[in-house]
Amino acid sequence: MTETPDRRTAALIRKVYRLLLSEYGRQGWWPVTRTAGGEPEYLGGPRDRRERFEVAVGAVLTQNTSWKNAARAVSSLSAAGMIDPAKLASSSSDEVARLVRSSGYYNQKARRLRILARYFLETGDGPPERRSLLELEGIGPETADSIMLYAWSSPFFVVDSYTKRLFSRLGVIRGNESYDCIRGLFEGSLGKSPEIYNEYHALVVEQCKRRCMRVPACDGCPISALCAYEDPREEGKARSPARHKGL
Template identity: 40%
Template sequence: MPAIPPKRSKAAVRKRLLAIYDRLRIHFGHRDWWPGDTRLEICVGAVLTQNTAWKNVERAIANLKQAEALSVGRLLALPLDELAQLIRPAGYYNLKARRLRAVLEFLAANGGADFSRFADWSLEAFRGQLLAVYGVGPETADSILLYAFDRPTFVIDAYTRRIFARLGLSEPDASYENLQRLFMSALDTDAPLFNDYHAQIVALGHHICRPAPHCEACPLESLCEKRGVEITAASPGPTAKARRPRRRSRSARRPTS
């Protein structure tokens, strides 16, 4: 399913994407993402945030800090069941402990604490290597690349899918790759822009463009086709009712503040 309706030129998409970003930026301010003190902490957060609310990830990371375990070497030295107990607040802790261990082994095999070694890797090679790690899918790989390593790749999540389908720029069931291409082919290759754009999308999806959207409070209201949003006759706009997205919402998976 193509992400860009065929009638729209790339220049028109670019103009619209930038207008959307400008409105969001004015509304929410710069989001200053991703919350995390170090590259490693961002990598850990990107794994732990799968299928859980960010506040749970914060509790898990706090446990790791309290145990003074937040380094590649110390995390790898922990027995798997101890690691699982420390990250228990993030849910699916046995599975996530194995996934986190796999990411840590990947980091350790490629420089350990010396993350600067990745600077020589091309984005494509780095992404390919990450995707080969157990438990790392496109969203996790792109989150690590963009937020931990400042690489210009656009992160797609369920918020992006829902919002841009409603805006009329993509289909609700667009693939990850097609939706990512929508942004990356139209916008300049600009890591700070990609960083804040995705963070703005998360803020909009979390606070306003929810499954039942608050269109009356939305900075994109005049730009939005509201595709798939059912406007009730009794109270148009503000009480717009929406079809639920087909995929399970990952709305609370990402940091929102």
């Protein structure tokens, strides 16, 4: 079930976007390899089916690991000519696992990548249906929406643990809402704009890596004026943030 944001929440979500964009600038998601074995780099997003497939592969590889580790695995697959659904699907699991070792959970990810490759072979050139992606092993809503948004520019906002942490601290959500409920808050606030969804998710990741970490570094935070977070380690302070402020 999705949730429609009230006007105040929608205004806050839009304001956070403007402030984060002003602070960090454009993030350049999603990078892809331009040459076999090269490092993924951002040059305007995926342009063709091969590059869209690479984005989908990267979305699986970055599960439970950093992008740095996933990118090394993407480069290895690229060097082996496996950013190709037919070649990947017909390779052995052991061979794929060896190539994606740097991303962790490599046996599991090798199996998932071969399933994904078969799916790409079956579905042809068009964008996939989100619902059918979700039926594949190991593709949850976050990975499915990453593929829909970053490979096909389809308007699905990506919600991850960083989104939940940041917007819980801002008092927008409690943090225990369903994935689709949180996604609905963002999509309802921002309109159907894949360009903004693309940038916003990347900015949330940046904010949570630089400032809003598990133990946040609030001094100098670009959105501190909007934030209701109270450090639970300080005696006498409430654990839960009040409703959002600053608007």
